[in-house]
Amino acid sequence: MQLTKHAHACVTIEKDDTRLVIDPGTFTPDAADALAHADAALITHEHFDHFDEKLVDAQLTARPALEVYGTPAVVAALGGHNSRVHAVAAGDSFTIGSVTVTVHGHRHALIHTDIPCPNNVGYLLDDGALYHPGDAYFAPGVPVRTLLLPTSGPWTKLGDAADYVRSVKPERVIQIHELMLSELGQNSTANFLGAGGLTGTTVERLEPGTTVEL
Numbered sequence: 001m002q003l004t005k006h007a008h009a010c011v012t013i014e015k016d017d018t019r020l021v022i023d024p025g026t027f028t029p030d031a032a033d034a035l036a037h038a039d040a041a042l043i044t045h046e047h048f049d050h051f052d053e054k055l056v057d058a059q060l061t062a063r064p065a066l067e068v069y070g071t072p073a074v075v076a077a078l079g080g081h082n083s084r085v086h087a088v089a090a091g092d093s094f095t096i097g098s099v100t101v102t103v104h105g106h107r108h109a110l111i112h113t114d115i116p117c118p119n120n121v122g123y124l125l126d127d128g129a130l131y132h133p134g135d136a137y138f139a140p141g142v143p144v145r146t147l148l149l150p151t152s153g154p155w156t157k158l159g160d161a162a163d164y165v166r167s168v169k170p171e172r173v174i175q176i177h178e179l180m181l182s183e184l185g186q187n188s189t190a191n192f193l194g195a196g197g198l199t200g201t202t203v204e205r206l207e208p209g210t211t212v213e214l
Contacts, residue, residue: 018097044134150177
């Protein structure tokens with residue numbers, strides 16, 4: 001299985017002949033190209049930095065084979081597209097090509113009591129090979145080999161991120177949702193949380209476009 005890092009929260013996963021895109025949002029300049037080559041898109045929640053509604057809708061129209069999975073709010077925004085847009089919730093499981101997916105979590109992390117918390121789900125691929133939590137530090141309660149760790153945004157806090165990594169106990173951590181940090185901030189965060197910091201696990205910072213083996 002290979003992971004390609006895109007800007008912010010978006011990643012592409014490839015295994016055999018299957019290609020998935022998770023969270024193609026408006027902060028990801030090459031989201032359209034990523035979706036154009038994907039078998040399916042997995043969307044954690046409806047916030048624009050994770051879900052570019054117009055882009056996904058256009059790709060569904062242009063590509064009759066594309067499937068989309070997301071929360072009920074994502075489904076409502078897109079419509080059915082001949083049953084190719086699927087509502088998911090915690091406890092669901094499904095298979096896309098050669099990749100198995102299970103769904104975990106319920107709610108977006110609290111930003112402020114004045115701001116509603118939408119539904120947010122995390123996606124666990126291939127029995128723990130990779131976990132994308134969306135915008136929540138929700139531990140799926142099963143072994144995770146590679147954790148995608150959000151590190152910036154109005155809801156994040158370094159102490160919470162450290163406790164999250166300690167709770168999940170992944171073998172590998174890759175930083176995502178980092179776009180609101182400068183380069184200095186991203187490196188500082190990786191050091192603060194990483195092998196010599198609070199978690200004892202290296203936090204990898206991948207430049208957009210980088211592909212790694214999982």
